[in-house]
Amino acid sequence: MPHVDGSVGIGSTSEREVASLETDAQLDALCDKAVAICPALASAPVVDRWAGIRPRAKSRAPLIGPWPGREGHFVANGGFKIGFGMAPAVARMVADLVLEGRDTIPEGFHS
Ligand SMILES: Cc1cc2nc3c(=O)[nH]c(=O)nc-3n(C[C@H](O)[C@H](O)[C@H](O)COP(=O)(O)OP(=O)(O)OC[C@H]3O[C@@H](n4cnc5c(N)ncnc54)[C@H](O)[C@@H]3O)c2cc1C
Structure with missing residues (x-):
C-alpha cells in the first residue's frame, strides 16, 4: 500500500491464537x-513493524446490543474484517437502540 508521504505499507x-504482540518470522x-x-x-529502511488484535465475536459477524447484566451499557464490537464498512450501519443501529429504544439489529448480530 503506497502512502502519500512516499512510504509503503506491507x-x-x-x-487465530496470539501469545504476544511481538511481530515474528511471519512478517x-x-x-x-x-x-x-x-x-x-x-533498499528501503523498515520504519516500523506492529501487530494488533482484530476483534472477532463468536461468529465473524459484528456483536451489537445491550451488555447482558450491565444495565445501560451497550456493545458494538467484533467488526473483524468487515468492521470498517459496517461501522456507519452499526452506529445507526446502536443510536436507534440507545436513543429511541428501536431494535433494528439483525438476529445474527445480537449480543
Ligand atoms: C488490529 C485490527 C485490525 C482490524 N482490521 C480490520 C480490517 O482489515 N477490515 C475491517 O473492515 N475492519 C478491521 N478492524 C475492525 C475495525 O477497525 C472496526 O470494526 C471499526 O474501526 C469500528 O468502528 P467504530 O467507529 O465503531 O469504532 P472505532 O473505530 O473504535 O472508533 C471509536 C472512536 O471513539 C473514540 N472514543 C472512545 N471513547 C470515547 C469517549 N469517551 N469520548 C470520545 N471519543 C471516544 C475512540 O478514540 C475512537 O476514535 C480491525 C480492528 C483492529 C483493532
Whole structure:
C-alpha cells in the first residue's frame, strides 16, 4: 500500500491464537515476498513493524446490543474484517437502540 508521504505499507498476516504482540518470522516472510514482487523495496529502511488484535465475536459477524447484566451499557464490537464498512450501519443501529429504544439489529448480530 503506497502512502502519500512516499512510504509503503506491507501487510498483513492473520493468526487465530496470539501469545504476544511481538511481530515474528511471519512478517519477515511477508517482507521478503514484497521485495520479490517489488525489488526496489530491498533498499528501503523498515520504519516500523506492529501487530494488533482484530476483534472477532463468536461468529465473524459484528456483536451489537445491550451488555447482558450491565444495565445501560451497550456493545458494538467484533467488526473483524468487515468492521470498517459496517461501522456507519452499526452506529445507526446502536443510536436507534440507545436513543429511541428501536431494535433494528439483525438476529445474527445480537449480543
Ligand atoms: C488490529 C485490527 C485490525 C482490524 N482490521 C480490520 C480490517 O482489515 N477490515 C475491517 O473492515 N475492519 C478491521 N478492524 C475492525 C475495525 O477497525 C472496526 O470494526 C471499526 O474501526 C469500528 O468502528 P467504530 O467507529 O465503531 O469504532 P472505532 O473505530 O473504535 O472508533 C471509536 C472512536 O471513539 C473514540 N472514543 C472512545 N471513547 C470515547 C469517549 N469517551 N469520548 C470520545 N471519543 C471516544 C475512540 O478514540 C475512537 O476514535 C480491525 C480492528 C483492529 C483493532
